[in-house]
Amino acid sequence: xxxxxxxxxxxxxxxxxxxxxxxxxxxxxxxxxxxxxxxxxxxxxxxxxxxxxxxxxxxxxxxxxxxxxxxxxxxxxxxxxxxxxxxxxxxxxxxxxxxxxxxxxxxxxxxxxxxxxxxxxxxxxxxxxxxxxxxxxxxxxxxxxxxxxxxxxxxxxxxxxxxxxxxxxxxxxxxxxxxxxxxxxxxxxxxxxxxxxxxxxxxxxxxxxxxxxxxxxxxxxxxxxxxxxxxxxxxxxxxxxxxxxxxxxxxxxxxxxxxxxxxxxxxxxx
Amino acid sequence: xxxxxxxxxxxxxxxxxxxxxxxxxxxxxxxxxxxxxxxxxxxxxxxxxxxxxxxxxxxxxxxxxxxxxxxxxxxxxxxxxxxxxxxxxxxxxxxxxxxxxxxxxxxxxxxxxxxxxxxxxxxxxxxxxxxxxxxxxxxxxxxxxxxxxxxxxxxxxxxxxxxxxxxxxxxxxxxxxxxxxxxxxxxxxxxxxxxxxxxxxxxxxxxxxxxxxxxxxxxxxxxxxxxxxxxxxxxxxxxxxxxxxxxxxxxxxxxxxxxxxxxxxxxxxx
Numbered sequence: 001x002x003x004x005x006x007x008x009x010x011x012x013x014x015x016x017x018x019x020x021x022x023x024x025x026x027x028x029x030x031x032x033x034x035x036x037x038x039x040x041x042x043x044x045x046x047x048x049x050x051x052x053x054x055x056x057x058x059x060x061x062x063x064x065x066x067x068x069x070x071x072x073x074x075x076x077x078x079x080x081x082x083x084x085x086x087x088x089x090x091x092x093x094x095x096x097x098x099x100x101x102x103x104x105x106x107x108x109x110x111x112x113x114x115x116x117x118x119x120x121x122x123x124x125x126x127x128x129x130x131x132x133x134x135x136x137x138x139x140x141x142x143x144x145x146x147x148x149x150x151x152x153x154x155x156x157x158x159x160x161x162x163x164x165x166x167x168x169x170x171x172x173x174x175x176x177x178x179x180x181x182x183x184x185x186x187x188x189x190x191x192x193x194x195x196x197x198x199x200x201x202x203x204x205x206x207x208x209x210x211x212x213x214x215x216x217x218x219x220x221x222x223x224x225x226x227x228x229x230x231x232x233x234x235x236x237x238x239x240x241x242x243x244x245x246x247x248x249x250x251x252x253x254x255x256x257x258x259x260x261x262x263x264x265x266x267x268x269x270x
Numbered sequence: 271x272x273x274x275x276x277x278x279x280x281x282x283x284x285x286x287x288x289x290x291x292x293x294x295x296x297x298x299x300x301x302x303x304x305x306x307x308x309x310x311x312x313x314x315x316x317x318x319x320x321x322x323x324x325x326x327x328x329x330x331x332x333x334x335x336x337x338x339x340x341x342x343x344x345x346x347x348x349x350x351x352x353x354x355x356x357x358x359x360x361x362x363x364x365x366x367x368x369x370x371x372x373x374x375x376x377x378x379x380x381x382x383x384x385x386x387x388x389x390x391x392x393x394x395x396x397x398x399x400x401x402x403x404x405x406x407x408x409x410x411x412x413x414x415x416x417x418x419x420x421x422x423x424x425x426x427x428x429x430x431x432x433x434x435x436x437x438x439x440x441x442x443x444x445x446x447x448x449x450x451x452x453x454x455x456x457x458x459x460x461x462x463x464x465x466x467x468x469x470x471x472x473x474x475x476x477x478x479x480x481x482x483x484x485x486x487x488x489x490x491x492x493x494x495x496x497x498x499x500x501x502x503x504x505x506x507x508x509x510x511x512x513x514x515x516x517x518x519x520x521x522x523x524x525x526x527x528x529x530x531x532x533x534x535x536x537x538x539x540x
Binding site: 049052053054056057060061068070071073074080081119159161162188189191195196269270 | 319322323324326327330331338340341343344350351389429431432458459461465466539540
C-alpha cells in the first residue's frame, strides 16, 4: 500500500498501535481528528532537560490548563503510561521544530532532530473531554459547523515557574442553559484532560472582548438559549513554552496529535 | 509565652499560618494530628535538583501513591500553591536529614541543613482522605483505638523512573461492608490525597501475609461484618526515595506534617 492509497476512511477501526505504525512508516501525515474513536489523543511538548523540571513544575501549578498525561525520562522516547512501545519522535503525523523561539521547520518525522537531552511531555487534549460531552448528548457547535474550536487568550494569569509564565488560553463551546450543569459534571470527572470549565458566561470578565474574533481557530454560532462556556486549552503550555525563550523545542503540529493506547473513559479520576 | 506553655489545646482554633509561625519560632515540636482541623497536611520530600525531575516523573507515573500537592523551584522555600509565604525549611515541627542513604539527624529546624539545590515536594497525606471518610460518618478504627494506622509493603510494583523504584506501601482501614461503596466514592473525589482505595478485601492478593503484623504502624481490630480496605500510602515515595541511594534528602518526621492553607474540601477534583 503506498502513501496515496491511505485515506481517512481506511484508518477507521484500526487500533492506536496500528495507526501509529502507519504514521511511523510515513504513510499518514494528516490530522488525527476522528481516528481511533474513543482513545485519548495528546499534545506534545519536548524540551531540553535543563528546562524540563521548571516546565513540569509549571504544569503542576496550572493543572487545568496543562494536564500532564505522560513524561519521558531524558533521552528516552517511550511514553510508558500512555503507549508502551511507542516512539514520541516518529509516531505523530506532523511536528514543529522551534529554534531560538521561532519555528524552524515542520516535519513528518522528528527523529532526525531529536536530541539526547530532550524530555517529552504528553498533555491532555480537548478531544477527550469533547468525547465526554458527546457521550452525554451535549452538542459541540464547532463539530456541527465543521470548523476549528474558538480559542481566546484570557486575562487569567497562569502561576509562573522558572522562565515559564503567561496567560491562560481557553476554548469556548456554546452550551444550552439547561445542559450547563451536565457539561460541568461530566467534564469534571476528567481532570487530566482539562476537567471542568474555567469560566461560564460573560467573556469580558476574563478579558475576551469579542467572541466573534477568536485569537486562534474559527468563530462559531451562539444560538438563543445558549451560554458560552470556557475550558482551559492545551494551547496554553505550548504558548508559554514558546514565549519562554528556550532555545530548542519540538511540538506536534496543530490537530496532528499523539494517539494513546488509553481510552478517554479510562482517564476519569478514581 | 515560652515553649513549655504551649500545649495541643492551646493551638486549637488557630489558623494554619498562626500554627506554622509557632512551629517556626521553635515553640511546637510535636505531631500535627488534630491541629488546624479541616486543613490539608502534607508530607515533605526534599531532594537535590539533580534528582528532582526523575522523582517528579516517578510521582506522575504513580499518582495514587505519590500525589504531588506542591513543588518548590530549586533554591526556593515557599510552597506557592499550598501556603504562600510559608517556608518549607522551618515550618514543620520535626525533620529527618538523610545522608548517603542513612538517617543522619532529626532536627526541629531544617534551615541550617538546607541546600541551595534542593527541590521540595509536598505530597498528599492520608489525614485528608480520613477527613472525607469521617465527614461521611465512616468509622476510622485506628483513631477509635488511638494507635497508628496499619501500613503494609505490598507486591504491587510502582512504575519506575530513573533511580526511583519499589513496591507500593498501603494503609489499611476496616470498613463495614455496607459502607465500602460510600468510602470509595467519597475518597475518589480527592485524587491529590491518594483518592480511592487501591484494593478491597483479600490481603494475600497484594502480598500481605498477616494483617495482624503491619510493616509500619500498629495492628487494629477487624470486626465481624467489616472488610479490609487498602489505600496507597504516602510512605511509598519516601521509602522509594530512601532506597534510591541518593546522597542527600530531607523529609518530615512521621506524624510531623506541613500544615497547608488549603482546606481538605478544596482538594476535590473539578
